Amino acid sequence: MLHLRMIVPADRTEAVVGLIGSTVGTTHVVVLPGAARDPVGDVVMCDVAREAGDELLHELRELKLDRVGSIAVENIDLSMSERADRAEEDAPGEGADAVIWEQLAEATHEESTLSFTYLSFMLLATMIAACGVVLDNAILIVGAMAVGPEFGPLAGVCTAIVQRAPRLAVRSLVALLIGFVAAIAATTLFSLLMDWLDLFSESMLDGERPQTGFIWQPDPFSLVVALLAGAAGTLSLTSSKSGALVGVAISVTTVPAAANAAVALSYGEVGQTWGSIEQLLLNLAAIIVSGTVTLALQQKLWRTQRGKLKRRLRRG
Known part of the structure; x- marks a missing residue:
């Protein structure tokens, strides 16, 4: 799986969280209001199945989050969570075949x-x-x-x-x-x-x-x-x-x-x-x-x- 850490302007947090919630293969959503200082905004984190990661990143860039905030992506070597297992099962395709183009x-x-x-x-x-x-x-x-x-x-x-x-x-x-x-x-x-x-x-x-x-x-x-x-x-x-x-x-x-x-x-x-x-x-x-x-x-x-x-x- 992939771990996403985002800095989101406060007026776009609801849209970003809604996008994450509507994307198949996501879980472990965390919102820290006002935690970011440079740039100022909320910190939003989530885990996403690799096979759904590229689609989510594409939609986040459509929201121009890479311009007004930031998106950091990390590979998760080990995730012991039934929710994570279900997220990977729900996402179409296989993680090994997924290409994260960014x-x-x-x-x-x-x-x-x-x-x-x-x-x-x-x-x-x-x-x-x-x-x-x-x-x-x-x-x-x-x-x-x-x-x-x-x-x-x-x-x-x-x-x-x-x-x-x-x-x-x-x-x-x-x-x-x-x-x-x-x-x-x-x-x-x-x-x-x-x-x-x-x-x-x-x-x-x-x-x-x-x-x-x-x-x-x-x-x-x-x-x-x-x-x-x-x-x-x-x-x-x-x-x-x-x-x-x-x-x-x-x-x-x-x-x-x-x-x-x-x-x-x-x-x-x-x-x-x-x-x-x-x-x-x-x-x-x-x-x-x-x-x-x-x-x-x-x-x-x-x-x-x-x-x-x-x-x-x-x-x-």
Whole structure:
């Protein structure tokens, strides 16, 4: 379930409480008159089943509560209440299938912002992957995949396409482009430094690499895996199964492909550089396509559930 905490102007409290009471799947309503100081108003709290949460948030924004007051939403990890159980039973659909679009937009906005932390993780992940490429070490490659932060901007692009949010799309694409360009440039310099220290060598890159050779040789399986990973990653962001995102992160060769391109570039290996870039672009495109399709299907399902909820309210 979700917990909502709202600051409501006194003249709108009755309307907000009435809306909560008429929404299927809500319970535990609390009103604290005059408790809020900034902005001044009443504090209204309630719990709502996740599958009814997006509809309630939509109606609260129709009341312009996000402008004249505030709406805070928290996930409830544990709720021991028969009323809460009944609220979840009354709400149409399953909580695991529900998409809180406002929450998704906020999450993708934060994860797709070009920041020092984002760039730091991107550079570090690519350098780790470079070590894995040269040493033909699959463990380092997996570690680099897990560290890479690129799925945030990818999810931002998918969300922007479905929600028709051009600003989010531009922000996400800028983060992706600058992130990978900076990572490849920095890792190229890192490779040259490691070569100067006699830790990297061209023979190590050109030698047999049974564990990591696939990184710069895209094939149909690369496309299939990227499509599946994009769908799985999107589902992990929109549902309560966020732990699955780690599995997605270590299944697609985006950061390793960038690392291989950088190391190959430092040695003038044009063939490997272009092969790695092709692998990178293929994976990025496949993730965006499958993620967008997954979100579009979820949006269609959400609209169907929303229609059921409205019909239930009219019958009630």
